Structure formats: structure tokens, C-alpha cells
Amino acid sequence: MHPAIDHLLAQPFGSLPELIALQATHQPQHTAVILGEQRISYAALRVGMDRVAASLQREGLGPGDVLAICAGTSIEYVMAYFGALRAGVAVAPLAPSATAEHLSAMLKNSGARLVLRDRAVALQWPLHADSSLRCVALDDSPEAGELWSDWLATDERAPAPITPAPDWPFNVIYSSGTTGVPKGIVQSWAMRWAHVRRALANGYGPQAISLCATPLYSNTTLVAALPTLALGGTLVLMGKFDAAQYLHLAVQHGATHTMLVPVQYLRLMACPSFNDTDLSRLQHKFCTSAPFSAKLKAEVLQRWPGRLIEYYGLTEGGVRCELHCHDFPHKLHTVGRPGEGADLRFINDQGQQIPTGELGEIVGQSAGMMTGYYNLPEKTREAEWFDAQGKRFIRSGDVGRMDEDGFIVLGDRMKDMIITGGFNVYPCDIEDVLTQHPDVYECAVVGAPSEQWGETPVAFVVPRADTQPEAQALREWLNGRVGKTQRVADVRLVGFLPRSEIGKVLKRQLREQYVQMTANTP
Incomplete structure (x- = not known):
């Protein structure tokens, strides 16, 4: 990397937008982001970032304010994220998959006066007229708000400079909300700077080509995407994960780094084309979130x-x-x-x-x-x-x-721990045994209400393709291999496990599903 970039990275604290600006100065034509057939250079990313920052400052937004973004993956999303930071505005990336009720609650909590969204979000999240809130359509869809192309500043004037402090809010990441209204987790500029500096030890830099297959609102994506761009690499994004398409993109772009969640590794291992795909360049693989x-x-x-x-x-x-x-x-x-x-x-x-x-x-x-x-x-x-x-x-x-x-x-x-007959039972211990059965593709164990024990373990199993296990036989096989308090009362065969967009099994949903199933059983 260029000496000016190395010097900045050696500091205990620095600015990610400043790193992007330095990358644009020293490697302006290097590809920064790829999404489908679209690609932008670092020079274009810097121009877009500055235009967003100038637009936000024109709206009177600056340090202490929050910009909400609720949209699918796009180049504009990336520009908006860095543009907000360039203006000192914290970003609240909201999950499009959340309910309209939760989205409204998150927006209210954030205090954002401006929300960027797209048509798909606008259709499932209609916002009531509110003079203090402006909506801008990232995809230029009139249903979503003011057109992005009209809102974005077009003049060449640079946005006013800012000097971020380590404790400034960088972004507000909302929890998954599977057990109530999501909470906004405030990550500081210092926290994100620490993430970037740590990434140097894992081979991130101008030669890195990082393939990310999770949504941009997810912290899982951000811990890989932000360092990739800050350190001058190329970020390859996927709008939606598909195992075969992922393998194609990895080869097409010569990916060297990837951040995946466990269920994506599971899907890739099961993909028919995996063994025939040359992934020798993809030497840096990371996993988190579940x-x-x-x-x-x-x-x-x-x-x-x-x-x-x-x-x-x-x-x-x-x-x-x-x-x-x-x-x-x-x-x-x-x-x-x-x-x-x-x-x-x-x-x-x-x-x-x-x-x-x-x-x-x-x-x-x-x-x-x-x-x-x-x-x-x-x-x-x-x-x-x-x-x-x-x-x-x-x-x-x-x-x-x-x-x-x-x-x-x-x-x-702790919330998933099962207390049965006064004993603490950990579902993961039972799941580790159950996944050893050759017919089990994946499984989840939850606690179901029991008059005798208070709670009792039950298992949901997704069978491997081309197998037809019997639930009772699986239950007997499992119960012969676990402790007495770990024995499951029931095994249910299902086609899939409900998951969040970043692959976490929604165990609360499974518990509710089981209660409904058994309530309807004569």
C-alpha cells in the first residue's frame, strides 16, 4: 500500500472515509465494488461518497444525526453508507425482512429524519405522512420517495470537512428482534477502526477480492466489507445467496477472501458443482453469526x-x-x-x-x-x-x-437452555449427537412445555436428500446415546429450519410451532 495509507493505518485512530479518499488518489481506477454487471472504481466511489455527504449537509444533517437505510443490496447503498460517514452522520441499516411494526419502532428509536429505501421496502412498509421525515428512493422508484437521482447533489463542491472523534456513533446496528423489538447497538468510530486494523493480519489489502453473500444491513457483512474497501481491495456483493451462483462468482472474479455464515457453508458443501469448482485462490475463509x-x-x-x-x-x-x-x-x-x-x-x-x-x-x-x-x-x-x-x-x-x-x-x-426436572440441558449437546446420524442433514433442539418436567427437549430434523428416516427410529437412536435428562420426547421431520437472513435458527418460532402442532393433536 502507499506510504500515506500505511502511515494512517499506523495511528491508534483514524477515519474510514479518509482511507477511501486516499485509495481513490493512489489507485483511482482500481475496482472497488462489483454487483452483477455493475462495477465502480475507487475514484467513482469517492465522488459518490462526497455527493451523498454534500446532500446530507444540504439537508442540515451532520455529527449527532442518524441516516436510516432500508433497502436491498446495491451500489447506491454502499455510496450512501460511506457518504453518511463522510458527513459525520451515523448510519442505521435496517433489515428489509423486519415487520413493518418493527421497522417503524426502529426508525422512531433512531430519531432519523431521513430514510433511504427502495420500492420493495416501500410496498411492505408504508410510512404515514410525517413532515419531519423524508424518504429518498435509492432505486429511483417513485413509490419509495424522492428520486435518488434528483436528491443527490450534482455540483463539484466538496462537502464540508469533519474531524471525527473516537466516541462518535459510527452506526446503529439493530438486533435481530426475534424476541421483541430490536435494540439499536451503537458502534463507535473507534470500534470500526479497530476492526479495520485487525483485518491487516488476515491478508486484506489492494490485492484482496472479497466475496460477501449476506445483506448489507448485517454486521456480519460489514466486518468484512468495510475493511475490504478501507484497505483498497475489491468487494464482490451478491443480492441473494445461491450456492451455485456463489461458486460461479468466486471463479469469475478470482475471489481471495469470503465471509459466510454456517448455513451457507452447509449449502456449498451440498452443492453438486462444488467438487468441480476451482477455489484454489479463495484461501481466506471466515465464518461467524451462528x-x-x-x-x-x-x-x-x-x-x-x-x-x-x-x-x-x-x-x-x-x-x-x-x-x-x-x-x-x-x-x-x-x-x-x-x-x-x-x-x-x-x-x-x-x-x-x-x-x-x-x-x-x-x-x-x-x-x-x-x-x-x-x-x-x-x-x-x-x-x-x-x-x-x-x-x-x-x-x-x-x-x-x-x-x-x-x-x-x-x-x-441462556434463553435457549432447557430446564427439565430441575436439570439444565443445553440443546447444542443434543444437536451435536443427532447430527452424527447419517440421515440427518441439520437439526435443532428446543424446549417444549411439559406437565411432568416443566420443559422437555424435542428435536426438529431436516433429513439428508435421498433418505427417508423414521422419526421414532431417530428418537430411539438419539436417546440411546445421550444422558437421561437429555433424551428427547419427540422428533419432528421437517423440510427446512426457519432462519433469519443471516442464518440463525429461529428457535422461538420452532417452540411456538411445536406447541401449535401438539395442541391440534387428539
Whole structure:
């Protein structure tokens, strides 16, 4: 990279828009973003970024304000994101898949006076007339609001400069909202700068071609997309994941890096064209956002040579682990060791720290930690834990322990833990056994109401293609291999597991589905 870029990256804090500007100066024609047949250079990205920033400043938006974006993946989305940052405006990327009720609640919480959206979003999220809120159509669809092409500044004047501070809000990432109204997680400029600097160790730079197949509103995408562009690489986006299309794009563009969620690795391993696809250039593979089974990690290592790194952490930050699967194939049942600079502790139900090695809730402290939940001070306090010296940690809500080698063995989300007959049962322990059956493609275990035990485990199973297992036979096979309290009361065969757009199994939905099923059973 150019010495000016290296100098900026050596600083403890810096600006991502400034890095984009430097990339545009020193490699103006280098391709920054590819989406389908569209591609833009760093010079064009800088021009677009500045035009967005100037437009926002014309609207009176600046540091302390929030821009909401709710739309599908597009080049304009990327420009809008960096343009907002160029003006010092925090971005609130909202999930188009959320309900209209949740979208309205997120918009209200963010305090955004301007929302960028597209036609598909406008049709399922009609906004009532509000003089304080403006809608701009990213796809130039009249149904979505003022046309992007009309709203975007056309003059050549540079936007007014800003000098970001480390604690400024960079973006407000809303949680998935599977158990209520999503909370806005405020990530600071310092937190994102830490992400970019960490990416240098993983081969990101001008030669990197990073293939991202998750939505732009997702933090999963952002932890790969933002460093790719800040460090001068090429970002290849997919509007919607399809395994065969992913493989085609990887070869077509010579992808070197990719960030995927576990279910996408699962789909790729099952894709008929996988074994015939040359992925030798794609040496840097990352995974996050959902449980990544040891069995699937092992299959990826065997069939897809190169580095495979699993990240375990929170959008809220604090808790951060890395498992370099290719270096520690005997530790695939773990999520790795705490990342550099991360301090992980374990606490009991009373919030007291417990000795290393014992099972407890994981809390963490690191350079990348949220400021808090946006406009929700009480929820912020619930997410924090302080040690005896007053050091601030973020609570994960996950149960785990540290093994004798310093690797973290993960249990379940505390809310997913099943209490049956007074015993704590972790669904992941049962799922690990069940996935070993040759006819099981994937599965999920949840707690169902039980008059006798309070709760009892039940399993949902997606069979492998070309198999026809019997539910009762699967139940007997499983129950012969788990502890007495882990035995499942029922196995249900299903065609798929309900998931969020980034691949998390919606266990609450499965629990509700099971209650409905059994209520209708005579």
C-alpha cells in the first residue's frame, strides 16, 4: 500500500472515509465494488461518497444525526453508507425482512429524519405522512420517495470537512428482534477502526477480492466489507445467496477472501458443482453469526483447502474469540481462544465471577465495544457487567467454559437452555449427537412445555436428500446415546429450519410451532 495509507493505518485512530479518499488518489481506477454487471472504481466511489455527504449537509444533517437505510443490496447503498460517514452522520441499516411494526419502532428509536429505501421496502412498509421525515428512493422508484437521482447533489463542491472523534456513533446496528423489538447497538468510530486494523493480519489489502453473500444491513457483512474497501481491495456483493451462483462468482472474479455464515457453508458443501469448482485462490475463509458445528468445520477443511477462521463474538463487542481451524483441527468443538486484547471472564447466575474452567455466562472486554443501546439506558445497564476494579464488560448471554488450553467451549444461549426436572440441558449437546446420524442433514433442539418436567427437549430434523428416516427410529437412536435428562420426547421431520437472513435458527418460532402442532393433536 502507499506510504500515506500505511502511515494512517499506523495511528491508534483514524477515519474510514479518509482511507477511501486516499485509495481513490493512489489507485483511482482500481475496482472497488462489483454487483452483477455493475462495477465502480475507487475514484467513482469517492465522488459518490462526497455527493451523498454534500446532500446530507444540504439537508442540515451532520455529527449527532442518524441516516436510516432500508433497502436491498446495491451500489447506491454502499455510496450512501460511506457518504453518511463522510458527513459525520451515523448510519442505521435496517433489515428489509423486519415487520413493518418493527421497522417503524426502529426508525422512531433512531430519531432519523431521513430514510433511504427502495420500492420493495416501500410496498411492505408504508410510512404515514410525517413532515419531519423524508424518504429518498435509492432505486429511483417513485413509490419509495424522492428520486435518488434528483436528491443527490450534482455540483463539484466538496462537502464540508469533519474531524471525527473516537466516541462518535459510527452506526446503529439493530438486533435481530426475534424476541421483541430490536435494540439499536451503537458502534463507535473507534470500534470500526479497530476492526479495520485487525483485518491487516488476515491478508486484506489492494490485492484482496472479497466475496460477501449476506445483506448489507448485517454486521456480519460489514466486518468484512468495510475493511475490504478501507484497505483498497475489491468487494464482490451478491443480492441473494445461491450456492451455485456463489461458486460461479468466486471463479469469475478470482475471489481471495469470503465471509459466510454456517448455513451457507452447509449449502456449498451440498452443492453438486462444488467438487468441480476451482477455489484454489479463495484461501481466506471466515465464518461467524451462528453455531458452526465441528462436523461441518471438518468437512470444509477436508474439501476446501486454505485458511478457515471462525469468529465468535457479539455485535455489541467485548466478547471476541478466534478459532484458526486449519491450525487447530483437534479443537473444532471450540470457538477458539480470546482474540488479541480481549479479556473474557465467566460469571454465575448471581453475577459473581467464577474460576476459569467452570461453566458460566461469558462476559468480555476488548477494544471493540458498543457505546450502548441507542436511547435505551436501562437495557444498556442490563448488558454490562463490572469487575471488582470497575472494569466494564459486555454480557454475552451465552454459557461456556475455558478448557485447559485456553480455548472456549460454548454451550447455548441462556434463553435457549432447557430446564427439565430441575436439570439444565443445553440443546447444542443434543444437536451435536443427532447430527452424527447419517440421515440427518441439520437439526435443532428446543424446549417444549411439559406437565411432568416443566420443559422437555424435542428435536426438529431436516433429513439428508435421498433418505427417508423414521422419526421414532431417530428418537430411539438419539436417546440411546445421550444422558437421561437429555433424551428427547419427540422428533419432528421437517423440510427446512426457519432462519433469519443471516442464518440463525429461529428457535422461538420452532417452540411456538411445536406447541401449535401438539395442541391440534387428539
